[in-house]
Amino acid sequence: MKLIENEQAFMLHRRAYTDSRILVDFLSPNFGRVRGVHRAAKLRGAGRGKNRGHLQPQQFTLMQLSYRGDGELKTILSLENLSNPIPLTGVQLYCGLYLNEILTYLLPAEDPQPHLFHCYQSTLTALSNSTVGEEDICLREFELVLLAELGYAIHFNVDVSGSPIENSAESFYRFEQELGFSRVELGIQGVYLYRGCDLCAIAARQWRLEAVRSVAKRLCRQAINHHLGGRALNSRELFLTL
Amino acid sequence: MFSPLIDQLIQSLRALPGVGPKSAQRMAFQLLERDRDGAERLAQSLLLAAAKVQRCCECRTLTEENRCAICTSSRRDRTLLCVVESPADVVALEQSATYRGVYFVLLGKLSPIDGVGPKEIGIDVLEQRFATAELTEVILATNPTVEGEATSHYIAERAKKHGIRVSRIAHGVPIGGELEYIDGGTLAHAMSSRREL
Numbered sequence: 001m002k003l004i005e006n007e008q009a010f011m012l013h014r015r016a017y018t019d020s021r022i023l024v025d026f027l028s029p030n031f032g033r034v035r036g037v038h039r040a041a042k043l044r045g046a047g048r049g050k051n052r053g054h055l056q057p058q059q060f061t062l063m064q065l066s067y068r069g070d071g072e073l074k075t076i077l078s079l080e081n082l083s084n085p086i087p088l089t090g091v092q093l094y095c096g097l098y099l100n101e102i103l104t105y106l107l108p109a110e111d112p113q114p115h116l117f118h119c120y121q122s123t124l125t126a127l128s129n130s131t132v133g134e135e136d137i138c139l140r141e142f143e144l145v146l147l148a149e150l151g152y153a154i155h156f157n158v159d160v161s162g163s164p165i166e167n168s169a170e171s172f173y174r175f176e177q178e179l180g181f182s183r184v185e186l187g188i189q190g191v192y193l194y195r196g197c198d199l200c201a202i203a204a205r206q207w208r209l210e211a212v213r214s215v216a217k218r219l220c221r222q223a224i225n226h227h228l229g230g231r232a233l234n235s236r237e238l239f240l241t242l
Numbered sequence: 243m244f245s246p247l248i249d250q251l252i253q254s255l256r257a258l259p260g261v262g263p264k265s266a267q268r269m270a271f272q273l274l275e276r277d278r279d280g281a282e283r284l285a286q287s288l289l290l291a292a293a294k295v296q297r298c299c300e301c302r303t304l305t306e307e308n309r310c311a312i313c314t315s316s317r318r319d320r321t322l323l324c325v326v327e328s329p330a331d332v333v334a335l336e337q338s339a340t341y342r343g344v345y346f347v348l349l350g351k352l353s354p355i356d357g358v359g360p361k362e363i364g365i366d367v368l369e370q371r372f373a374t375a376e377l378t379e380v381i382l383a384t385n386p387t388v389e390g391e392a393t394s395h396y397i398a399e400r401a402k403k404h405g406i407r408v409s410r411i412a413h414g415v416p417i418g419g420e421l422e423y424i425d426g427g428t429l430a431h432a433m434s435s436r437r438e439l
Contacts, residue, residue: 101355
């Protein structure tokens with residue numbers, strides 16, 4: 001039976017399983033998204049017997065995880081916090097929950113993700129330091145890395161025909177899933193067109209302009225929705241009435 | 243192994259938390275062998291409670307009345323509203339005997355991955371209360387978990403829109419606890435929200 005010891009991990013989600021056990025989803029660098037059963041003080045913090053007073057594992061906290069098992073559901077042997085939780089407050093918390101939701105749905109189980117793991121960690125730190133109203137920048141940068149790591153990177157420098165994307169407000173492109181951008185004339189009905197200059201700004205990660213950020217948001221949403229295959233993201237609801 | 247009725251009883255007892263097959267069997271035999279009266283009483287009260295107990299129309303806690311005892315009490319300060327996650331939290335706060343206002347029970351917490359959004363925890367009902375009731379303060383007593391914090395922020399934003407003062411219960415070192423054994427997150431909270439003496 002496979003035994004994994006002392007792997008770093010962030011908890012993505014936790015749910016009640018049986019009376020004394022919880023089901024936990026993790027993101028780890030060498031094993032990607034892992035799901036395991038954790039025998040812990042269930043619900044309400046204080047458990048019974050020797051577990052009394054144990055606390056539930058929390059999201060956004062770097063942990064050290066040991067588990068064993070060959071199937072999809074692992075048995076968690078130990079779980080320890082390596083640091084304090086990354087302090088997210090207010091809208092930053094919604095953003096963190098959003099990241100966890102897209103990771104839960106988009107990441108295949110047990111696929112190594114060392115780069116994504118470190119990106120997740122630095123995104124959380126960046127979120128906790130972000131100023132009000134600019135949390136979306138962290139989300140966009142993470143989404144672009146996530147898409148690239150999943151093998152669906154969006155190429156902002158060249159269009160479908162191989163010619164470079166023109167950095168101008170007069171050139172228009174349409175985005176097609178799994179293909180990329182193709183140059184079109186203005187006036188096509190029914191599709192959203194992206195301006196060349198906005199695409200070049202996203203390529204260079206220049207987020208100063210609100211317009212660029214809203215274009216990036218639309219683009220990422222279009223790409224992520226495609227890979228979600230029609231599943232709606234509940235965490236988006238939290239941002240709705242802000 | 244057992245006759246159908248006993249089997250059914252054992253299976254039904256397993257609906258209780260912490261009761262596995264062996265405990266369920268012990269409970270069933272205890273009731274049938276030694277305590278028939280107790281069994282009758284248990285059956286009666288289960289039937290009655292399951293039929294009559296519902297949600298209080300104001301605070302959503304469990305009660306057999308239309309409005310619960312706390313909501314109808316004239317000795318309660320109706321301008322103070324404490325928001326909690328579950329009816330068990332109401333009981334815990336009541337036992338601490340420090341609070342004289344009324345409650346609102348969410349029956350859950352915001353948890354996007356589980357499909358629990360604002361509608362599922364009755365934020366629309368709560369917002370109506372913000373708009374119509376005369377409140378001086380809303381106390382947010384959701385659990386100090388990630389979801390609990392997100393929930394309390396969400397409610398705080400809405401309460402502030404109606405110009406109501408919002409407070410959050412303090413997090414810190416439990417009485418009788420030892421700093422040495424307390425997790426770093428709690429200690430960091432306790433440090434950052436320390437009080438001047």
